[in-house]
Amino acid sequence: MTSKPKVCVAIEPDLIAAATGEATPPAAERVDAHVAACFPCRDDFARYRAIDHAVGALRATLPPAGDAEAARQRLIARLADLTSRIVSYRVVPTPLGPILMARSEQGIALLEYLGRDGVAASRLFQMAGVDAQEAAAGLEPFEHELLDYLGGRRTRLDWPLDLRTARSDFQRAVMAATVAVPYGAVSSYTGIAAHLGKPAAVRAVAQALRHNPLPIVVPCHRIVGSGGDLVGYAGPRVDLKEHLLTMEGVPTVSARTPRIARRLLYHYETNPGREYCLPTCGDIAQRPIDLLFATREHAEAQGLVPCTTCHPELHPLSA
Amino acid sequence: MSHRAMVETVFDSIVATHHGEIFRYLRRLAWRASEADDLSQETFLRAYRAWGRLTPDANVRAWLFTIASNVYKNHVRSERRRQAAHATVRATRHELDLDGPEEEAMAGEMRSLTQAAIRRLPLKQRLAFTLRKLHELDYEAIGQSLECSPESARAHVFQALRKIRTTLNGHALPLTESTR
Numbered sequence: 001m002t003s004k005p006k007v008c009v010a011i012e013p014d015l016i017a018a019a020t021g022e023a024t025p026p027a028a029e030r031v032d033a034h035v036a037a038c039f040p041c042r043d044d045f046a047r048y049r050a051i052d053h054a055v056g057a058l059r060a061t062l063p064p065a066g067d068a069e070a071a072r073q074r075l076i077a078r079l080a081d082l083t084s085r086i087v088s089y090r091v092v093p094t095p096l097g098p099i100l101m102a103r104s105e106q107g108i109a110l111l112e113y114l115g116r117d118g119v120a121a122s123r124l125f126q127m128a129g130v131d132a133q134e135a136a137a138g139l140e141p142f143e144h145e146l147l148d149y150l151g152g153r154r155t156r157l158d159w160p161l162d163l164r165t166a167r168s169d170f171q172r173a174v175m176a177a178t179v180a181v182p183y184g185a186v187s188s189y190t191g192i193a194a195h196l197g198k199p200a201a202v203r204a205v206a207q208a209l210r211h212n213p214l215p216i217v218v219p220c221h222r223i224v225g226s227g228g229d230l231v232g233y234a235g236p237r238v239d240l241k242e243h244l245l246t247m248e249g250v251p252t253v254s255a256r257t258p259r260i261a262r263r264l265l266y267h268y269e270t271n272p273g274r275e276y277c278l279p280t281c282g283d284i285a286q287r288p289i290d291l292l293f294a295t296r297e298h299a300e301a302q303g304l305v306p307c308t309t310c311h312p313e314l315h316p317l318s319a
Numbered sequence: 320m321s322h323r324a325m326v327e328t329v330f331d332s333i334v335a336t337h338h339g340e341i342f343r344y345l346r347r348l349a350w351r352a353s354e355a356d357d358l359s360q361e362t363f364l365r366a367y368r369a370w371g372r373l374t375p376d377a378n379v380r381a382w383l384f385t386i387a388s389n390v391y392k393n394h395v396r397s398e399r400r401r402q403a404a405h406a407t408v409r410a411t412r413h414e415l416d417l418d419g420p421e422e423e424a425m426a427g428e429m430r431s432l433t434q435a436a437i438r439r440l441p442l443k444q445r446l447a448f449t450l451r452k453l454h455e456l457d458y459e460a461i462g463q464s465l466e467c468s469p470e471s472a473r474a475h476v477f478q479a480l481r482k483i484r485t486t487l488n489g490h491a492l493p494l495t496e497s498t499r
Contacts, residue, residue, distance in 0.1 A: 051483055051484060051487065053429070059455075063352065071338075071356040072339075072342070075338065082367065
C-alpha cells in the first residue's frame with residue numbers, strides 16, 4: 001500500500017468525522033473541498049459513509065421485545081427478593097440491657113437481648129438469606145414504643161411482624177397463640193399446647209418459645225411451667241422474665257426456682273360460661289395452668305365473667 | 320411513606336425508564352441473549368445497592384452505562400479465564416450468531432459485516448463505539464462510563480471506525496449513495 005499524501009493524512013480525522021456526522025461545519029467544508037479533488041479520499045469518504053449507514057441500521061435493529069421484557073421481569077423478581085431480604089437493625093439501650101431490634105419491609109423481624117459479645121454474636125448474622133444493614137431509619141417509632149412499654153407507660157405493642165425469622169410453621173403457630181395472651185395474664189406451655197389442639201406437644205411448645213425471635217412483643221415471658229415455675233427465658237435470664245411479669249402486676253414468689261404466686265391470681269379454665277374463678281375454687285389451683293389474670297379487670301377485659309360458685313366479684317383477692 | 324419505600328419507588332421508575340436501553344447495550348456486547356439477561360440483572364442489582372450513594376444531580380443514564388460497562392468488562396475477563404481453563408470448550412458458530420437465521424437472511428450484507436467488524440474491535444474501542452454510535456451518548460458521558468477523558472473516548476471511537484474501515488476493505492462497497 002502506497003503511503004498517503006501528507007494533506008490526506010492531515011484531513012483524515014475530519015474526513016471520518018464528516019462521513020459519520022460528527023464534524024463541525026468548517027471541518028465539513030474543508031473535507032468537501034478536499035474530496036472533490038482527491039479520488040482516494042472520495043473513496044474513503046464513501047466507505048465511511050457506508051459504515052455509518054450500516055451502523056444506523058444496527059442502531060435501529062432491536063433485540064426481540066420478548067427478550068428485554070423477560071429480562072425485565074426477572075430483574076423485578078430479583079429486586080423484590082433482594083428488598084425482602086434487607087433487614088435494618090439497631091441496638092436499643094433499655095432498662096433490660098441492650099436489645100437488638102431488626103425490621104424488614106414486612107415488619108419487625110427480630111428482638112434480641114444482646115449478651116457480652118454484643119451485636120457480633122447476634123442471630124441476625126446467622127440467618128440465611130438475610131442482608132443485614134445497620135440503620136436507624138424506620139426503627140425509631142418502634143424503639144420509642146418499646147421503651148414506653150418497658151417503662152410501664154404502654155401495655156400493647158401492635159406491631160407488624162415478619163415471622164419469617166421463625167423456624168417452622170409450628171413455631172409460628174405457637175407464637176400466634178402466645179400473642180393472644182394479654183398483658184397482665186399468664187398461660188403455660190401446657191395451656192398453649194392444648195390451645196393448639198396438640199396437648200402432647202408441651203415440650204415442643206417450650207422449645208419453640210425458647211427460640212422465640214420476637215421476645216417481649218411475642219410475650220413468651222407470660223408463658224410459664226404448668227405448675228407456675230418461671231422456666232427458661234433468653235437462656236438463663238429468668239430474672240428478665242420475673243421483671244416483665246412484675247411490671248404487668250403478676251406476683252411472683254422466690255422459691256428455689258422463682259414461680260408465679262398462683263394464690264394471688266384469678267384462674268380461668270376453658271368453660272362454656274366463660275367464668276373465671278378464685279384460686280380457691282375447687283382444686284383449680286392444683287391443676288395445670290390454662291390462663292391466670294393479675295386483676296379482675298384484666299380477666300373481664302377478655303370478656304370473662306365472675307364464677308357463680310366462688311364469686312370473685314364478692315371476694316376479690318387483695319393486691 | 321417510609322424512606323425505604325420512597326427509595327424503591329424511585330428505583331422502580333429507573334428500571335422502567337432505563338432497563339430497555341441498558342439491556343440493548345448489553346445485548347449488543349454479549350454473544351447470547353441469556354448472557355445479556357444475566358448482565359443486565361447484575362447491572363441493576365449493583366445499581367440498586369449503590370443507589371443511596373448517588374448524588375441527586377447525577378446523570379442516571381450515564382451512571383447506568385458506567386455500571387453496565389464495568390459489569391461487561393468483568394464478564395469478559397472472567398470469560399477469558401474460563402476459556403483459558405477450558406480451551407477445548409468452544410462455542411459453536413450457531414451459538415455465536417447474534418440473530419436467528421431468518422433475521423440474518425433479512426439483514427443486509429453490509430450490516431452483518433459491520434456487526435462482525437465491531438465484534439472484533441478491542442474492548443475499549445468496542446465499548447466507546449457502541450456507546451457513541453449505537454446509543455448516541457455524548458463524549459462526556461462516554462468518558463465517565465469508561466473512566467477516561469472525553470478526548471480519549473473520542474479517540475477510541477475514531478480508532479474503532481478506522482479498524483472497521485480496514486476490516487471491510489476487501490469487501491465491495493455497497494452503493495448506498497454516490498460520492499460527492
